[in-house]
Amino acid sequence: MRPTIGQYPATRFRRLRKSDALRRLSQENALSVNDLIWPIFVREGENISEPVSSMPGVSRLSVNLVVKAAEEAAELGIPAICIFPYTDPDKRTEDCAEAWNPDNIANRAIRAVKAAVPEMAIMTDVALDPYNANGHDGFVQDGIIVNDETVEALVKMTLAQADAGADIIGPSDMMDGRIGAMRLALEMSGHKDVAILSYAAKYASAFYGPFRDAVGAGSRLVGDKKTYQMNPANADEAMRLIERDLTEGADMVMVKPGLPYLDICRRAKDTFGAPTYAYQVSGEYAMIMAAAENGWIDGEKIMLESLMAFRRAGCDGVLTYFAPRVARILQDKA
Ligand code: PBG
Numbered sequence: 001m002r003p004t005i006g007q008y009p010a011t012r013f014r015r016l017r018k019s020d021a022l023r024r025l026s027q028e029n030a031l032s033v034n035d036l037i038w039p040i041f042v043r044e045g046e047n048i049s050e051p052v053s054s055m056p057g058v059s060r061l062s063v064n065l066v067v068k069a070a071e072e073a074a075e076l077g078i079p080a081i082c083i084f085p086y087t088d089p090d091k092r093t094e095d096c097a098e099a100w101n102p103d104n105i106a107n108r109a110i111r112a113v114k115a116a117v118p119e120m121a122i123m124t125d126v127a128l129d130p131y132n133a134n135g136h137d138g139f140v141q142d143g144i145i146v147n148d149e150t151v152e153a154l155v156k157m158t159l160a161q162a163d164a165g166a167d168i169i170g171p172s173d174m175m176d177g178r179i180g181a182m183r184l185a186l187e188m189s190g191h192k193d194v195a196i197l198s199y200a201a202k203y204a205s206a207f208y209g210p211f212r213d214a215v216g217a218g219s220r221l222v223g224d225k226k227t228y229q230m231n232p233a234n235a236d237e238a239m240r241l242i243e244r245d246l247t248e249g250a251d252m253v254m255v256k257p258g259l260p261y262l263d264i265c266r267r268a269k270d271t272f273g274a275p276t277y278a279y280q281v282s283g284e285y286a287m288i289m290a291a292a293e294n295g296w297i298d299g300e301k302i303m304l305e306s307l308m309a310f311r312r313a314g315c316d317g318v319l320t321y322f323a324p325r326v327a328r329i330l331q332d333k334a
Contacts, residue, residue, distance in 0.1 A: 029311040031304065033077040033330050037123060037277070038323035041214050042066050042109040043086040054210035055282055056289045058321050060086045063109050069324075070113045070120050076327035080121035082170060082319060083109050086215050087130045096139065099131040100156035106130075107164040114165035123197060124161040126154050126182070127173035135212070135221030137173040137228065145227055151178045158182045162191040168252075172199040174228040183249030197277060198250035201238035201264055204229035207257040207283030214282065238264045239271055246274055254319075257281040259306055262313040269314030278310045280320040304329070 003010050016026040043050065045062040052058045061069060066083070073081055085106040091098040098104050110122050127137040128150065134140050138150035150173065158169050169186075171178050179198050186194050204226045212218030230237060242253050253272070255264045256279035269276045288306065292299025303322050310318045320326070 029308060031308050031311055031326070031330070033327045034079055035307075035311065035315075035317040036078050036323040036327060037080040037082050037317060037319040038069075038073055038078055039082045039084060039319055039321060040066055040069055041084050041086055042105055044088055044105060052210065052214040054213045054286055055321065056286075056293060057325075058214065058285075060214065063105070063112050066109045067112050067116045070117045073324060073327075074117050074120050076324060076331060078120075078323055078327050080123055080168065081113070082123035082125065082168075083113075084125050084211075084215055085109075085130045089216070092131055092133050092216075092220070094133050094140070096128045096131040096153060099128055099153060100160045102160050102163060104131075104160075107160055110161060110164040110166055121167040122165065123168040123170050124166045126157050126161070126169055126171040126178075128153060128157075129212075129217045129221075130215045132217075133220065135217040135219075137225065138175055140222070147175050147177070150175050151181050154178050155181050155185045159185055159189055159191070162186060162189070162194045166194065168195045168197050170197050170199065170254075172202060172256075174199065174202050174225075174230070177248075179245045179250050180248035195251040196249060197252040197254055198245040199256055199279075200242040200245040200250065200253040201261070201268070202229050202254070202256045203232045203261065205232065205257050205260075205281070205283075207260070207281045209283055210286045211282035232260075235264060235267065239267060242268050242272060242274075246272060251275065252277060252316075254279055255315075257284060258310060258318065259284055262309060265310065265313040265315050275316050276314060277317045277319065278313070278315045280306065280310070280318055280322070282321070285321045300325075300329070 016022050041060040043060040046064055048062040049059040049065055070081055083106050113122055129135055129137045136145055138145040245253055252275040254277045255261050258278040258280040265278050288302050291297040307318055
């Protein structure tokens, strides 16, 4: 019998899956070292690497070891690192003044990395939580997280980071109006080439738990972040936020967390076509590591599969704690 063209058996999708060669030839997306931003935690001291217990394989590093990590990242071809501070407890205050101190631990790390590895792009975190006595991203007045006063502080923080040599400012605070205020301040202070990667669609998520341990903000946090971070039930709002941030001068936008919000990544890329990033956050990392350490999953395969999912969803890059590990694997394959 003559097969009908246009349907089985003429159409067999398995033909292109039959060998590694054909699978590679018909592969739609690829993961490259160029897609990686490596978040690194910095703390005081010298030669200190202090493990974060809820994030196996991740440590808080003293500045000299952050420099070593940046050198390692550069050798692996990772284009960018993102620096997050663990601030000493006595420098966490209600007025958050340490946040815009030119010599705070994050700014010292930025300077040290820029001096040692000038080709490395350095991204920062702009939010008050690592410096705030109450663990919030904004100032708290009478139990309210106040917007406009916080934006003024975030601008000071941004300028201190840009002065230290940051290439990409990463506002993770979710206050309204911050991107426009930062962009204006950067333009007016001779930092017109500093990029802003806005945490545009950042959800009030329980997936940040291990990170809050890492920066020491979790145990301090009074209440929750639901008055500024997004409701996980919303998607249209994410598009409006991304549009707003791009209009206010963001060069790149982020969706956070990552894997549970891939629908938002895809919509963001399709709608705006802007450079779009996802943050595979601490809880996502911790879940994969915990299951792998128990022998329940193949950690390496799931790491690669999860990162490919971001590419498939339209992301140009991913912030991931797996960055050096995946870069090593990609290098060995090349
Ligand atoms: C703080 C900030 C958070 C993360 C990045 N910047 C935590 C939060 O908003 O509470 C989370 C990163 C992660 O979980 O890996 N503004």
